[in-house]
Amino acid sequence: MENKSLMIRPMHREEVDIAVEWAAQEGWNPGVNDAACYATADPTGFLIGFLGEEPIATISAIRYDDTFGFIGFYIVKPEYRGKGYGIQIWHAALKYLEGCNIGLDGVVEQQANYQKSGFQLAYSNLRYEGVGGSDVQADAAVVPLSDLSPEVIEAYERPFFPVQRPLFLQAWLNQPHSHALGIMKNDQLAGYGVIRRCQNGYKIGPLYADNTELAERLFLALKSRAASSQPVFLDVPEVNTAAVALAEKYGMTVSFGTARMYTQKAPELPLDRLFGVTSFEIG
Template sequence: MTLSPSGQVFHQANRDEAIDHFYTWSSSEQWNPGHKGLDIELLHSADPKGFFYSTVEPSTDNKDDQADAQTSPHPKKDEVVSIVSAVRYGDDQGWIGYYIASPKYRGRGYGLATFTRAFDHLTPDTRESIGLDAVMAQVQNYRKSGFTQSSWLNERRHGSAVDLVETQERELADKITMNEVEGLVLLSDPKVDLEQLPGIEARYCGLKRAKFVKEWAQFHVNHADHHRFGVAFLSSDKKDEQSGKPLVLGYACVRPATSSYRVGPLYATDGDVAKKLLVKLAIEVVQAEKQSSLGVPLVFDIDIPDKNLAAVKIFDGLGWKNTFPCLRMWKGKVPEHDVNGVFGVTTLEIG
């Protein structure tokens, strides 16, 4: 905990505080976080020291502060006024997310002060690349803070999982259901080499975070009771040199959120593999919902890069509209990446 000259107190959120503040606040902003905050614990574990919130110590002797309090509300003692995450990945990457100030106290600098404190967590050592996904209204403000580079514009595509499997891709869905699509398996299948997944993400989107990627995959493995699923597409003739297992040509995950199911990531060598992975996820979710309803709408939200023309073609063809654009921005070097393999990013919250 640290205290600013203005009386603002900065705290590093523990697990329970992260679940409380970051899930509650992102829900109130209609960011559609994971169902009941089940994914916040995993996101927090990516960097337990990287989740910050701030409160303001009420002034008792400053007449100017007392006068201001008569015309505008002053935060109560221990009332949270802003949150932000600043997650470290290795020695040279970081990610800013969950940047929210309380609507009651916006315009007073509380959010920016917390952002600055969190940013300090990323920069004691040299950080080659620090990224974030910026809502369009804040792009210019982030540029003023040094985020002058960008890699792509995310488009949040939104569509019905039921229509996907029962109407739009009925033929493909029937083949998948009958196990007639060779190589398409759940991540829980013993043929899947989970050790390949971090390399796939690093190659396609540029983030190097092996521990988180494997934990994220495990979060989606064998959790049908929570309606979380992971799927992979395996090569029929190519093997990984180290494990001897089939080469993973793509993988994808889906989890229930507040107002939809969120797909992420969706990495694939091409559009054909990507569509098979997407339809497989939809089949699993629709079947799970029929067996035991969570009450989450059977629609998918997926954030795709505008520069991946194959991804744009898939979702344009499905009629899934872009409901929430945001710009992937960087301070420092843009990591090397191959956007043509990114058919859906992992999360906007921590990259």
């Protein structure tokens, strides 16, 4: 049967929930508030493709500014795969991000297809799965991020992402069913992290710290916010061997992996201080 053209348009806010629901069906385990947070990053960057009245394809193409964008939620309903519909919405996303260095976290088996569109591998990310709870005592250096000014947090965040994204950051740090914690050293913020409720358990992300010892203390404080019966996930750049060792020290095992790829030169990020990725969907 000849393929029909998709009708592709930006999603309405409530349609972002469709992308998150489909991501859950793919086993990607999104957070329960991800749709609301992601929508703040670029309200027109979520695209949906229809055949008639039926939505059959989604993609997010977050244009943070004129230099950097990120692709995620690239999903076609299973019964419509292999029919040429996915490539239509893919091209729409690339057109929307024209002129940007574009990043994505792709499933490893799709690397070759992304390379055809000009993406090159920067490094791999690994999703580690463990459990919540903690046997350690409360750490006096760990504080709620709400105790700190947005300016202090944004200044600490700045090196870890290619561009500033203050609206998304505020939404992410203040989402329901989450804990955002910082760790102080010499009265200065020396790391922070967020743990949020997901459809299955909790995810920690981001997890930033000035060194491995601080990252471990922060990780334990975040992990303790989930019950010991709950699964906890941490997405780490494989190139940060200290982050990999930290996850494995606490009995976490790899459950998933992605290829972080860019269309231009990979941004220079402090990967040795990046112990947990914020999001595979929007970077």
